[in-house]
Amino acid sequence: MVTFEPAFPTRFTENHDGHRQLGDAAFGSQQWQAVFQQPSSHKFTFLRE
Incomplete structure (x- = not known):
């Protein structure tokens, strides 16, 4: 199982x-x-689904 807050991918990968x-x-x-x-x-919800 891998867990992360949705802020992580949006904060660190956007640019x-x-x-x-x-x-x-x-x-x-x-x-x-x-x-x-x-x-x-x-x-x-988007990332989870």
């Missing part, structure tokens, strides 16, 4: 391609990057 690549590997695709277009109140 850093190297961190985005790590996120791609963790989530298995680039689909998670749509979190950047979500309102703050929906980011956690």
